[in-house]
Amino acid sequence: MTEAHWEWPFFEDEHRKLAGALHDWATEHLNSGTSTDVDARCRRLVRVLGDAGWLRHTVAGPEFGGNRDQIDTRAICLAREILAEHNELADFAFAMQGLGSGAISLAGTEEQKRRYLPRVAAGKAIAAFALSETDAGSDAAALACTARADGDGYVLDGAKTWISNGGIADFYVVFSRTGEAAGARGISAFIVDADTPGLHIAERIDVIAPHPLARLRFDGCRVPATQLIGDPGRGFALAMRTLDVFRTSVAAAAVGFARRAMAEALARATSRRMFGGVLSDFQLTQAELAQMATTIDSTALLTYRAAWQRDQGRPVTREAAMAKMAATEGAQRVIDAAVQMWGALGVVSDQPVERLYRDIRALRIYEGATEVQQLIIARELLRDATTDSAS
Numbered sequence: 339m340t341e342a343h344w345e346w347p348f349f350e351d352e353h354r355k356l357a358g359a360l361h362d363w364a365t366e367h368l369n370s371g372t373s374t375d376v377d378a379r380c381r382r383l384v385r386v387l388g389d390a391g392w393l394r395h396t397v398a399g400p401e402f403g404g405n406r407d408q409i410d411t412r413a414i415c416l417a418r419e420i421l422a423e424h425n426e427l428a429d430f431a432f433a434m435q436g437l438g439s440g441a442i443s444l445a446g447t448e449e450q451k452r453r454y455l456p457r458v459a460a461g462k463a464i465a466a467f468a469l470s471e472t473d474a475g476s477d478a479a480a481l482a483c484t485a486r487a488d489g490d491g492y493v494l495d496g497a498k499t500w501i502s503n504g505g506i507a508d509f510y511v512v513f514s515r516t517g518e519a520a521g522a523r524g525i526s527a528f529i530v531d532a533d534t535p536g537l538h539i540a541e542r543i544d545v546i547a548p549h550p551l552a553r554l555r556f557d558g559c560r561v562p563a564t565q566l567i568g569d570p571g572r573g574f575a576l577a578m579r580t581l582d583v584f585r586t587s588v589a590a591a592a593v594g595f596a597r598r599a600m601a602e603a604l605a606r607a608t609s610r611r612m613f614g615g616v617l618s619d620f621q622l623t624q625a626e627l628a629q630m631a632t633t634i635d636s637t638a639l640l641t642y643r644a645a646w647q648r649d650q651g652r653p654v655t656r657e658a659a660m661a662k663m664a665a666t667e668g669a670q671r672v673i674d675a676a677v678q679m680w681g682a683l684g685v686v687s688d689q690p691v692e693r694l695y696r697d698i699r700a701l702r703i704y705e706g707a708t709e710v711q712q713l714i715i716a717r718e719l720l721r722d723a724t725t726d727s728a729s
Contacts, residue, residue, distance in 0.1 A: 392432065492561055
């Protein structure tokens with residue numbers, strides 16, 4: 339049962355209550371839907387999630403509409419897993435409210451938090467996180483978009499791409515080079531409202547799992563200095579802190595996709611008649627189902643270990659990378675097996691397993707591709723080994 343892992347010792351009673359309530363709500367209110375107007379669906383889901391109170395978990399500070407003083411990683415992960423199991427776009431809408439406003443929760447001024455976070459939590463403002471560029475994806479510190487100090491503000495020039503919620507966001511947290519130092523130490527973070535002159539939606543990007551995505555262009559885009567988040571030159575560190583909060587939740591979403599694929603596979607295997615029986619009678623099918631179930635539980639354990647560890651204030655870089663890598667790669671295998679069990683129906687457009695097959699692919703790339711996670715894990719291991727040998 340989906341609910342069995344809620345009893346794991348990683349969780350407190352309030353997490354179990356959240357999971358049960360959200361599962362019941364999602365079962366009643368969410369379906370995958372087939373509307374081709376993805377922008378409208380996403381806007382509606384943000385409003386619905388806000389009205390129901392779920393977006394309170396994506397921001398920090400009860401005085402700013404949040405559920406807790408700090409973002410609770412386990413709550414974020416449980417929410418993403420459950421939403422992903424029920425509706426892939428609802429998971430996206432929820433996650434982006436957190437990622438898009440995360441830098442404000444972590445380092446925003448009192449005025450910035452009061453202006454933006456309550457609207458994010460209520461679903462009245464859509465947030466976006468603008469870090470990636472054409473030549474600065476996995477190597478995010480190589481970004482070229484600039485922010486030049488000018489009087490009492492900054493002028494942004496350059497471009498961002500692969501920006502989720504691009505085109506529908508009410509504001510963007512934009513990371514630009516301010517030049518205090520070379521590389522990662524010369525980047526700052528700014529809040530740019532969507533209607534700011536000089537900000538343009540240069541291109542909408544269509545991908546295999548439809549969601550709002552765009553390339554942004556900044557042409558002499560002027561923002562007041564009050565839109566700077568945190569200290570000048572500390573934007574890259576803030577971006578990494580934001581990703582540290584939400585990277586583990588990508589693993590949780592992958593677990594949710596895998597759980598839905600498992601349910602679809604079991605339903606098909608126990609009902610698909612062949613050779614005088616059903617598909618689940620065959621040992622090959624049983625072996626595949628066993629492997630799928632083991633993959634789901636093992637990756638869920640990695641995911642919630644990382645979430646628990648972060649909520650305890652412990653370093654989590656290696657554990658989050660392990661969870662993200664294992665869960666997304668594992669979910670890809672589980673979903674592929676589910677498609678195989680569905681046979682020809684598994685590749686029919688808009689069947690549940692067909693949608694899952696498209697949905698999972700991006701998770702192996704965004705917020706750090708699998709290969710980047712491997713490098714992070716190896717770097718952490720080698721650093722620890724060097725430290726141990728020197729002591």
